Amino acid sequence: MxxxxxxxxxxxxxxxxxxxxxxxxxxxxxxxxxxxxxxxxxxxxxxxxxxxxxxxxxDGATIKVPNPRVTEELLRQLTAIGNNLNQLTKIANEAHKAGLINVGGLTSRLNDIYSQIDVIKGQL
Structure with missing residues (x-):
């Protein structure tokens, strides 16, 4: 007790x-x-x-300071590029599975996306 x-x-x-x-x-x-x-x-x-x-x-994390040049507009552009890339990938996979296209034929569209990314890099 x-x-x-x-x-x-x-x-x-x-x-x-x-x-x-x-x-x-x-x-x-x-x-x-x-x-x-x-x-x-x-x-x-x-x-x-x-x-x-x-x-x-x-915890030993690397402390990073956000880039002050990253604006809402740049984030919007990157989001749009990411969405386009996802849509392109989905369509290409479906078309390739159906035997309609050769995936290698999408190079020009990918080059357009790379160009857009280079423009954004230039703004940073």
Missing amino acids: TTQNEQQKAKPNRNKEYYEKTKGFVVSIRLPGSTMEKFDQMTEETQLGKSQLIKAIL
Whole structure:
């Protein structure tokens, strides 16, 4: 039989185990002003939250700064090219399976797509 005092001691341990399993740990640190400025700059440049940035650094991730020249318009163009390429691939596979075309005959259309990609690269 457990006493009330033993039950009170066991409760914080259960809470600690619960938070370790589900919530993780909270870490508080003090940083000098110059380090905090650098940290704030890194979170802004990487577009990561402070916790995400610290986790990424501790996990050994390579921290990459998004290219500021990548605009919504460029992403739209790349998406359109990707959609065209997917449609072309699907049609080519269906036609090839039906014996209607030789897949090698699609070279000119692929060259058009490569040209579009080169234009986008030039904008970066």
